[in-house]
Amino acid sequence: MYAKLLTGGSAVVTYQAIRDIARLITSSSPSTSLLGGFSQASSVIIDSTPAGWTYVGSSHASDQPSIAAVSNTTYPANGIRAIMACSAPCLEGSALKYVCLTMGRQGSGTLLGGINITAAQSVTSVGVATNEGPCYYNLNTTNANLYPYTISTAANTTIHLIANQRHVTLIQEGAGIHAVWEMSMSDPNRFYGRAPVAQYLHATSSNFTVPENMSGPIDFAASTKTGSAICALNAITDVNTATFYGNYEPTILGTRNFPNFFQKGSDYRNNSVTSTGALAYNVQPLFMSAGALGYPAQAISGVVPVYITKPGIGTSGDTIYVNGEAYTWFNAGGGFGLALKTS
Amino acid sequence: MNTQEIKDYFGDRVIYTFSGSLDELADLQSKTTNSYNYIIVAGQIYFVAEKSVDDARASVLE
Secondary structure (H helix, E strand, C coil): CEEEEECCCCCCCHHHHHHHHHHHHHCCCCCHHHCCCCCCCCCEEEECCCCCCEEEEECCHHHCCCCCCCCCCCCCCCCCCCEEEEEEECCCCCCEEEEEEEECECCCCCCCCCEEEEEECEECCCCCEECCCCEEEECCCCCCCCCCCCECCCCCCEEEEEEECCEEEEEECCCEEEEEEECCCCHHHHHHCCCCEEEEEECCCCCCCCCCCCCCEEEHHHCCCCCCCEEEEEEEECCCCCCEEEEECHHHHCHHHCCCCCCCCCCCCCCEECCCCCEECCCECCEECCHHHCCCCEECECCECEEEECCCCCCCCCEEEECCEEEEEEECCCCCEEEECCC | CCHHHHHHHHCCCCCEEECCCHHHHHHHHHHCCCCEEEEEECCEEEEEECCCCCCCCEEECC
């Protein structure tokens, strides 16, 4: 499923945007008629293949047990962090993966707080999350602007929502991404019965700073943690020490466990050359390698139809070919581009 | 992980130890609609929660 979501000339209430995204990824027939926040007139469903996620629930009472009503304009109260969750099976095993949709800034008074996507080990029908992955939020509705860390719903913003049963990827045009991606299965994942899931949040991809340790959502107002790129593996046990991490992120044992995500600059995936000397783009697969915890390299590309590229090599929507297969290229800001299949 | 590393892992939050099982913790947090994140170090459960926790099995890590 690929939905190109436009806010139009006015900002979209973030909570409405979250409802829209949850409706789209759980719909058996994705359509702009499901949009209550984004512009129905200017947004487009480019690939209506159902994403195959299931609505789990929300901590907000009016979104229990369903978010079907497009006309619902009730919002969480100020100062309350609301969660909306969806689940999907993995390619192997019985453990589900969960994606949480939340706002950066909370409350009915300031509903333009930006979108967060996080993974979680589990979420109940009333929005009780266990081991939700790291992100920034702010309970103080008058405090810092979270847009550098979240996906914006400000006026004249384009958001690309690409999802299938393996992933949910949100790209803010020309800015960055928030994504939850399934990885290839590993024997440790099988042994511990955990879904192989990673999340990557980099809403401003031109800004490369990794936050200090983040075990979960961090109240931005109460913290000095300001790194822009957040990456974490969800619910993972260190095979050697039996330490269980609700979320394991790179600052615990270094970015060596996350070898090819983080940017060193816009030339990190610079141009290449064909065997005949023609210009070629350096398109790279994504993978995890938590070797320090006893895990083999686990592929994201190949499970999720995604590759990462140099930024600025085209225009969002362009078709590029990776190993002879067609992908859609997206402008994810100054740090990198993404190539994805949309179904 | 030592105590300081556990504190570093959870950041600026109230950390609880839990003397029950993981199923009991899940049941407690579900009944009180309180989202939580946990870590297990040397068999001991440490967790942080969205709201404060009032249960005899949960103690604040000093």
